[in-house]
Amino acid sequence: MTKGLSTEVIDTIQASRKPVTNAIYAKIWKKFCTWCRDYPPSPENPNLSQILDFLQAGFSLGLKPSTLKVQISALSIYFDFPLADHRWIKRFIKGCSRIKPHIHNPVPSWDLSLVLNILTEPPFEPLDSANMKILTFKTIFLISITTARRLGEIQALSRREPFLRILDDQIILKLDPLFLPKVVSEFHRRQEIILPSFCANPKSEREKKWQTLDVRRCVLFYLEATKEWCKDSSLLVNFGGKNRGLKASKATLARWIKSTISLCYKTANTSLPGDIKAHSTRAMATSWAEKRGASLDQICRAATWSSSSTFAKHYRLDIASQEDLAFGRKILQAVVPPK
Incomplete structure (x- = not known):
């Protein structure tokens, strides 16, 4: 009207x-x-x-x-x-x-620990010998899982200053000012995205393995590997075909994330559970962050949710820790009769 x-x-x-x-x-x-x-x-x-x-x-x-x-x-x-x-x-x-009540399946559709462990091994490591496809897969997955951001926001990340700042212990990214997020507000448009270093100074073999999951390290490798043929200011660009060097679409980013998870399961010689969605990294990241002690305020700020009810209703997953499993295992130990 x-x-x-x-x-x-x-x-x-x-x-x-x-x-x-x-x-x-x-x-x-x-x-x-x-x-x-x-x-x-x-x-x-x-x-x-x-x-x-x-x-x-x-x-x-x-x-x-x-x-x-x-x-x-x-x-x-x-x-x-x-x-x-x-x-x-x-x-x-x-x-x-x-x-028809809303049914939220709180069970994780894939195993984050399996994927992260495979990312520390060949073909994803060492990075300096990984091909461009593998390097791209690892980069987009680590960015997605450590930021819990929507694909549209990840696509809007830039590789040029002042929207990218490289510090000793982190990379600070800002959304392209022309990008309109799902919620158009000063908070959502101006919020910085932090990619922190992880085990930057390893002192043991285990810490050296963990360092391979350092998203800052991975992004620096990626920027160096793409700088000669990159044709766009976007952080993530296509690595092959006629669009090589141009900004990757959201559909392409989603396909890369799903391909990373699928390749990790294939490398681990484990069958892929069901239909994997790229958006699932958002639920996986925030749920594990809560499990490891992140406050609801920190989770909502990182994921740009205005209310914790969004996380609780749509994204929180039931992730069982070893402590959660201990009670049931104690009962099953009854199979061993006491002496």
Whole structure:
């Protein structure tokens, strides 16, 4: 609905949302208009009953409550009315959530310790003899797992100053100022991303092995290896094909992360468990950080969540430590009768 606004004003208002969001909302509006052909009145003047019938039709076809909420947001924009605040809409969504509750699988889909251990061995080490594909795989995985950032944010990292600063014990990165994060705020746009060193001065064989997981060290190797043929200011670039040296897409970054996990399982001669998603590194990183003593405030700040409820509801995994396993193992030791 234009409400008599000029085209320029409408374009400016639409710029408040990401292009992909506008595209999704437009698709929902088109679907609603098509649906209204069989369920009058016209889409320009619907009543609440008609809107609820549209939502019910989608729910009956298997749409999740979260998807219905997106539809409500889209229709609210077109009708210029906060549908989500209406008591009937609230109760409808609550009913949908009770019928089809959100099920979060808290079990890790892959083993972080297995992957990290393989990353300390050939073909990932030594780095100076690893090929470009292997070096890229290790670099993107370590960045992803040590920062818990979204792929869009990792893609927006730059290799040029002042957005990259190399210090003795860390690398400090800033997002490209032209990049718009999922939440457009000063906090999200200005927050620094820290890549810390790990076992920088090893004193034992075990610490030397751990040092191979130093993300700062890995990124420095990567920057040196790509500087001669890199054609873009982006930190992560394509290593082969016609796009060699150009900025890697989010889809490419996701494929590299999944390929890294898959290769680690193959190297360990272990079958890959199910369908691995690149986004799973976000849950894995934050859950292990909590397990090792990171506060919820630290976790939310690193992952750019405004509330710890997002972590608790959607990302926290049940990671059993040796202490957690001790109780059950004590019981099973009953198989050995006391002397």
